Amino acid sequence: xxxxxxxxxxxxxxxxxxxxxxxxxxxxxxxxxxxxxxxxxxxxxxxxxxxxxxxxxxxxxxxxxxxxxxxxxxxxxxxxxxxxxxxxxxxxxxxxxxxxxxxxxxxxxxxxxxxxxxxxxxxxxxxxxxxxxxxxxxxxxxxxxxxxxxxxxxxxxxxxxxxxxxxxxxxxxxxxxxxxxxxxxxxxxxxxxxxxxxxxxxxxxxxxxxxxxxxxxxxxxxxxxxxxxxxxxxxxxxxxxxxxxxxx
Numbered sequence: 001x002x003x004x005x006x007x008x009x010x011x012x013x014x015x016x017x018x019x020x021x022x023x024x025x026x027x028x029x030x031x032x033x034x035x036x037x038x039x040x041x042x043x044x045x046x047x048x049x050x051x052x053x054x055x056x057x058x059x060x061x062x063x064x065x066x067x068x069x070x071x072x073x074x075x076x077x078x079x080x081x082x083x084x085x086x087x088x089x090x091x092x093x094x095x096x097x098x099x100x101x102x103x104x105x106x107x108x109x110x111x112x113x114x115x116x117x118x119x120x121x122x123x124x125x126x127x128x129x130x131x132x133x134x135x136x137x138x139x140x141x142x143x144x145x146x147x148x149x150x151x152x153x154x155x156x157x158x159x160x161x162x163x164x165x166x167x168x169x170x171x172x173x174x175x176x177x178x179x180x181x182x183x184x185x186x187x188x189x190x191x192x193x194x195x196x197x198x199x200x201x202x203x204x205x206x207x208x209x210x211x212x213x214x215x216x217x218x219x220x221x222x223x224x225x226x227x228x229x230x231x232x233x234x235x236x237x238x239x240x241x242x243x244x245x246x247x248x
Contacts, residue, residue, distance in 0.1 A: 020034060020144065020145070020146055021143065021144055021145065021146070021147075021150070022147070023146050023147065024146055024147050024148050025093070025146050025147075025148035025149055027146070028146035028149075029093070029146070033208055033211060034146075034208075034212070036208035037208035037209050037211065037212040038145070038146075038149055039090070039093075039095050039100050039208075040100070040103070040104075040206050040208050040209045041138075041141065041145075041149075041153070041209065041212075042086050042089060042090050042095075042100060042149075042152075043090070043097070043099075043100030043101045043102075043103065043104060044101075044104040044202060044209075045086050045138060045153065045156060046083055046086035046087055046090065046097060046100065046101050047101040047104045047105055047108055048104075048108060048134060049079050049080070049082045049083035049086060049156065050079075050080075050083045050101075051108050051109075051112060052076075052079040052127075052131060053076050053077075053079040053080040053083060055112065055123075055126075055127065056072050056073075056075050056076035056079060056127065056162070057072075057073070057076045059072055059117075059120070059123040059124075059127070060072040060073050060076065062117075062119065062120040062123055063120065064120060068169075071161075071165060072162075074161075075161055075162050075165070078161075082156040082158075085152065085155065085156055086152070086156060089152055103205070103206065104202060107198055107201055107202050107205075108198070110198075111130075111194055111195070111198045114194060115130070115190070115191055115194055117187075121169070121170060121173055121180065121184060122184070122187050124165075124166040124169055124170055125166065125170060125184050125187055125188050125191070125244065126187075126191055127162050127166060128162065128163055128166035128167070128170075128240065128244065129188050129191045129192065129195070129237065129240060129241075130191050130195050131162070132163065132236070132237075132240055133191075133192065133195040133196065133199075133233060133236075133237060134195065134199070135157045136232070136233045136236050137199050137229075137233060138153060138157060139153075139154070139157060140229045140232070140233070141153075141212070142154055142157075144212065166244070167243050167244055170184065170244050170245065170246075171244065171245045174245050174246075175245075181245060181246055181247075184244070184246055185241070185246040185247050188241055188244070188246055192234075192237050196230065196233070196234075
């Protein structure tokens with residue numbers, strides 16, 4: 001998973017972490033509700049990385065050149081490595097990875113089924129837009145995590161290179177055939193709506209995660225801040241659309 005331009009930017013003078021965000025895992029996990037929230041988060045991330053690996057491997061079949069196919073295969077490998085990091089962490093904290101991922105499988109599978117690309121360019125836009133929205137969402141949550149979990153989450157959100165790859169290929173396609181841009185802009189808007197709906201459903205269905213977001217075990221997060229969070233994610237999406245040469 002990636003956020004190619006790290007579009008959700010931290011403020012220049014971010015306050016020093018307090019509460020759970022200043023604790024390590026050993027200390028923070030003494031709170032059973034916080035522990036449950038982290039297990040949910042790692043499970044959701046792990047399944048997302050596994051799905052990203054599968055999708056990139058499938059997209060490679062649509063690649064128009066051997067070089068494009070090899071590039072996507074390399075990115076898929078990076079996603080699988082992220083998946084292994086997350087499942088290793090779940091095992092290390094004595095949680096069963098499959099059980100942690102299971103609650104999120106249907107929502108993610110439904111999202112991918114409802115947004116199956118019809119061609120190579122739609123697949124590139126989906127990976128660029130969809131993965132980046134998810135990464136922005138997880139980065140927002142990461143700021144409220146304990147230091148150990150935050151470090152892991154941020155490491156698996158590192159850019160696999162797909163962002164720049166997608167921008168290059170999509171912009172070149174639009175330059176060659178400008179009318180392609182309109183179709184891809186509509187596709188990206190649909191992806192944005194589906195991705196945000198999915199994120200909201202996942203949070204609403206998991207009590208520990210929703211409590212983390214709206215205040216409970218999280219540090220300084222409230223309902224108003226959740227609204228601002230989704231506004232920041234939307235703004236980042238608009239910037240990415242511009243990078244692709246598409247209207248938001």
